[in-house]
Amino acid sequence: MSWRLSDKLAEKINHYSSFPATAVSLRQMVQFGQHPSGGTLFRGAQFLSEELPIRLAHRVKELNNLPDGLSEMPSIQKVRNWYAQSFEELTELPRPKIPIELRELLINANRKKSNGERNGKVLLENTENPSLAGEDYRPITRKNHLNSRRYFVLLDDSLKWSPEIYEYNKKFTKCLSIIKRRHDPVVTTVAQGINEYKHSRQRMQIDSSIQSFLDRFYMSRIGIRMLIGQHIALNEEPSRGDYVGIICTKTNVRELAQEAIENARFICEDYYGLFDAPKVQLVCKPDLNFMYVPGHLSHMLFETLKNSLRAVVETHGSMAEEFPPVKLIVAEGKEDITIKISDEGGGIPRSAIPLVWTYMYTTVQSTPSLDPDFSKSDFKAPMAGFGYGLPLSRLYARYFGGDLKLISMEGYGTDVYLHLNRLSSTSEPLQ
Numbered sequence: 262m263s264w265r266l267s268d269k270l271a272e273k274i275n276h277y278s279s280f281p282a283t284a285v286s287l288r289q290m291v292q293f294g295q296h297p298s299g300g301t302l303f304r305g306a307q308f309l310s311e312e313l314p315i316r317l318a319h320r321v322k323e324l325n326n327l328p329d330g331l332s333e334m335p336s337i338q339k340v341r342n343w344y345a346q347s348f349e350e351l352t353e354l355p356r357p358k359i360p361i362e363l364r365e366l367l368i369n370a371n372r373k374k375s376n377g378e379r380n381g382k383v384l385l386e387n388t389e390n391p392s393l394a395g396e397d398y399r400p401i402t403r404k405n406h407l408n409s410r411r412y413f414v415l416l417d418d419s420l421k422w423s424p425e426i427y428e429y430n431k432k433f434t435k436c437l438s439i440i441k442r443r444h445d446p447v448v449t450t451v452a453q454g455i456n457e458y459k460h461s462r463q464r465m466q467i468d469s470s471i472q473s474f475l476d477r478f479y480m481s482r483i484g485i486r487m488l489i490g491q492h493i494a495l496n497e498e499p500s501r502g503d504y505v506g507i508i509c510t511k512t513n514v515r516e517l518a519q520e521a522i523e524n525a526r527f528i529c530e531d532y533y534g535l536f537d538a539p540k541v542q543l544v545c546k547p548d549l550n551f552m553y554v555p556g557h558l559s560h561m562l563f564e565t566l567k568n569s570l571r572a573v574v575e576t577h578g579s580m581a582e583e584f585p586p587v588k589l590i591v592a593e594g595k596e597d598i599t600i601k602i603s604d605e606g607g608g609i610p611r612s613a614i615p616l617v618w619t620y621m622y623t624t625v626q627s628t629p630s631l632d633p634d635f636s637k638s639d640f641k642a643p644m645a646g647f648g649y650g651l652p653l654s655r656l657y658a659r660y661f662g663g664d665l666k667l668i669s670m671e672g673y674g675t676d677v678y679l680h681l682n683r684l685s686s687t688s689e690p691l692q
């Protein structure tokens with residue numbers, strides 16, 4: 262039997278969507294997860310059991326109200342139903358009974374006790390994400406949202422937590438894993454929905470309102486998956502050396518870059534039938550480490566390198582004796598780590614630059630089939646062809662306060678600048 266959105270559920274979703282989301286910074290996530298006890302994890306689950314439904318509810322509402330009939334496309338409805346179903350599962354999960362004194366403590370975690378001490382410790386405040394000023398997915402920080410729920414309140418861990426609390430932690434984590442898996446094919450399915458829309462309206466490109474919806478939607482998805490992934494990892498996986506959940510406090514840029522180079526060159530050789538893909542010269546200090554999510558950085562490096570390799574091969578021809586190398590240069594500043602990827606792949610005409618940031622813009626002649634089942638995980642194209650590589654990578658960069666910029670010299674090549682914010686206190690961009 263297929264799942265359907267009841268009126269009662271729609272009303273509940275409407276209610277939740279009237280609350281703003283609360284932003285969490287990378288540093289807060291790390292501070293919170295450094296030594297998680299049962300009680301701290303429970304506090305995390307409590308926050309997520311409110312925060313995730315709020316974020317999901319916003320998305321359901323938006324998916325229901327898209328311009329120009331986009332909401333009616335079957336694939337968009339399918340995604341809307343996944344969001345609503347996950348909302349339902351989270352809000353219906355039975356809460357544990359908490360003894361009165363613990364409840365007091367949870368509620369008053371931030372209040373001062375009679376001896377002046379606090380029960381819990383509120384983690385450092387977020388700062389606004391500087392690279393996002395004027396963007397339409399602005400963060401909700403304490404400045405513009407005074408009553409935001411305090412998430413990362415650490416609790417006095419010497420307390421005894423009942424078995425019921427541990428049981429709830431397990432059930433909640435299981436529920437999150439199911440939701441995460443359900444939402445794996447969201448990017449491909451939304452892309453499918455956009456294709457359905459383009460066919461039904463006989464359009465080649467999407468307009469700016471749909472473009473900004475997609476930016477908001479995918480940015481929100483990155484945030485939701487970050488919170489879910491972090492919570493699951495803290496609950497399920499034994500802590501690994503420099504990791505706190507899925508965040509690595511010493512992400513080594515050189516190692517990740519080397520891996521991305523190998524993967525992108527391999528895909529390129531395979532796709533063009535080359536014996537040797539264009540070389541990539543890497544300039545990076547071997548001990549350059551910073552706090553980041555390695556999965557995000559790998560994704561951005563791989564996508565931009567793939568673009569450069571493709572441009573070089575297509576400009577010089579796959580039969581060329583030799584290719585000019587792509588250069589990957591990493592610079593370490595106080596505020597940012599900047600990665601420049603330079604190629605001599607002929608560049609992009611100035612008129613096409615705004616288009617590279619639009620979803621579904623690609624110069625590949627035939628876009629590979631968009632069967633949502635072809636990739637159950639994230640959006641991984643074999644070489645190119647969906648037009649998602651750059652806009653999605655820019656969202657990943659912006660999510661933690663960085664940015665992605667592209668400068669091109671038509672007739673020569675392209676430079677991509679990947680700025681990664683190393684201060685890690687910027688909050689998530691939300692809307």
Ligand SMILES: Nc1ncnc2c1ncn2[C@@H]1O[C@H](COP(=O)(O)OP(=O)(O)OP(=O)(O)O)[C@@H](O)[C@H]1O
Pocket residue numbers: 564568569572604606607608609617622623624625642644645646647648649650651652674675
């Ligand atoms: N380094 C580059 N040199 C020349 N053109 C580029 C470069 N990077 C991107 N482009 C152009 O921008 C377009 C969009 O790039 P984007 O990465 O978003 O999508 P794609 O590579 O076509 O597909 P995919 O979603 O599989 O990455 C490309 O099709 C290409 O025309």
